[in-house]
Amino acid sequence: MSRPTPLNIALLGPTGAGKGTHAASLSARFHLNHVATGDLFRDNLESGTPLGRLAKKYMDVEELVPDEVVDAMVEEWCQRVPKERGLLFDGFPRTNAQARYFEAMLQRLGRTLDAVIYLDVPDPEVLRRLEGRRICHRCQQPYHLTANPPRLAGRCDECGAELYHRADDTAERVTARLRVFHRATDPVLDHFTAAGRLIIVSGEGSLNAVEDRLIRACEGLRNRAYGFATARDRAEIARPPLTSPMAAHVARATRDLVLLGGPGSGKGTQAVRxxxxLALPHIATGDLFRENLRQATELGRLAKTYMDRGDLVPDDVTEAMVAERLGRPDAREGFILDGFPRTRPQAQALTEMLTRLKRRLTAVVLINVSDQTLVDRISGRLICRSCQAPYHATFKPPHQAGVCDACGGELYQRSDDNPATVGARLVTYHHQTEPLIAYYRGLGLLREIDGEQPVDEITRQLLVALRDLSPRGAFAIAGAVP
Incomplete structure (x- = not known):
């Protein structure tokens, strides 16, 4: 009797939906290799793999680990799985950009995606569940005080280590995480609905009841006899519409600017200029992240708990840092935002932040630079180990070779600033940014600048573009534009 064709499945759902518990059961029953991105990330860090060492370098300089590093970890793991074994991805892909990468990756590996299964759990139920969630300090095995308790109170069944209640499993933080999850995942669900690959399974009820539903779905897939979700099915679990930008005549008059551009496009340099x-604060998310960590703010301490246990810092923490920064007095009249938003869900998060502040974006400027030029620029980039000031071996050399002009710190080249790695980062950048650009173009806020001109000319054209975008004259500052 021939062995059934191996299944390749992604299991998605909000935090607390039970993905990890059910993924382990399904993997054993259907002979699937199970990968959870959080576990994979920790394994790479602890094992000191090349990708783990690269991720640690980002973390050591208090930077967020880019998506393309995690994507590469997933693909490398998949390459080691024999073709006769199926794959079960737990919580991946999380965004539309990752969904596109995911499909292309499976195609490169000669595999076919059978289904994306979405465990649908209402937000109030998620909040109730997470109040009782406990995690093993050592192996990260999840438990629940009532639904899935350990045999010995407070101790992990697997390794005997102590269980703890995560600091981010509070109602406030869980609500923020759910907002981020729905903003990011709704487009993924729409994508796979249109592709005829989405299955929606209710995640409510007992563990056994949910497991039975998942088993039926997987058996139906194996027998090619399971119906996929229709657009009407998808609409039934859709969340309320996202916040729209505040009308210009209602919003408070501010000079709120976002700069977009690929890595090496010069947006940081232009933001400083x-x-x-314009006498506006330059808010760079990398600097903001480091500031919160070094000052041990509440959000910085929360971010550090993720980093200390080898986890990726989730978007809701970054968004909360940005929201807090935009609310400070020096940003009351405007700001120049650099490095956020990176994706359309983050753009929608920014809209929500500004609406709460009774303001709206004035302008979004994209600095366009060809991929080849970006590769050439980044390959010569140097960074100060102490203050993170950027230099370039050709275009912006330091006064003294290898020494930072600002603080005297040592300059170094990041290990990911090589042509092959930069190319992979640019693929991720385009996947993330194309929907973002379309979003802002649709709002009539976008202007594009040729970023391959001299630095002074780019600055001049930026100021002209800002002036033209601002009918209230917000950026028409005397002497600012030649």
């Missing part, structure tokens, strides 16, 4: 010329 505009900040000086």
């Amino acid at each position: 505009l900040s000086t010329k």
Whole structure:
């Protein structure tokens, strides 16, 4: 009797939906190799793999680990799985950009995606569940005080280590995480609905009841006899519409600017120049993240708990840092935002933040630079180990070779600033940014600047574009534009 064709499945759902518990059961029953991105990330860090060492370098300089590093970890893991074994992805893909990468990756590996199974659990039920969730300090095995308790109170069944209640499993933080989850995942569900690959399974009820539903779904897939979700099915679990930008005549008059551009496009340099010329704070998310960590703010301490246990810092923490920064007095009249938003869900998060502040974006400027030029630029980039000031071996060399002009720190080249790695980062950048650009173009806020001109000319054109975008004259500052 021939062995059934192996299944390749992604299992998605909000935090607390039970993905990890059910993924382990399904993997054993259907002979699937199970991968959870959080576990995979920790394994790479602890084992010191090349990708783990690369991720640690980001973490050591208090930077967020880019998506493309995690994507590469997933693909490398998949390459080691024999073709006769199926794959079960737990919580991946999380975004539309990852969904596109995911499909292309499976195609490169000669595999076919059978289904994306979405465990649908209402937000109030998620909040109730997470109040009782406990995690093993050592192996990260999840438990629940009532639904899935350990045999010995407070101790892990697998390794005997102590269980703990995560600091981010509070109602406030869980609500924020759910908002981020739905913003990011709704487009993924829409994508796989249109592709005829989405299965929606109710995640409510006992563990056994949910497991039975999942088993029926997988058996139906194996027998090619399971119906996929229709657009009407998808609409039934859709969340309320996202916040729209505040009307210009209602919003408070501010000079709120976002700069977009690929890695090496010069947006950081231009943000500093505009900040000086327009007397607006330059808010770079990398700097903001490091500031919160070094000052041990509440959000910085929360981010550090993720980093200390080898986890990726989730978007809701980054968004909360940005929201807090935009609410400070120096940003009351405007800001120049650099590095956020990176995706359309983050753009929608920014809209929500500004609406709460009774303001709206004035302008979004995209600095366009060809991929080849970006590769050339980044390959010569140097960074200060102490203050993170950027230099370039050709375009912006330091006064003294290898020494930072600002603080005297040592300059170094990041290990991911090589042509092959930069190319992979650019693929991720385009996947993430194309929907973001379309979003802002649709709102009439976008202007594009040729970023391959001299630095002074780019600055001049930026100021002209800002002036033209602002009918209230918000950026028409005397002497600012030649």
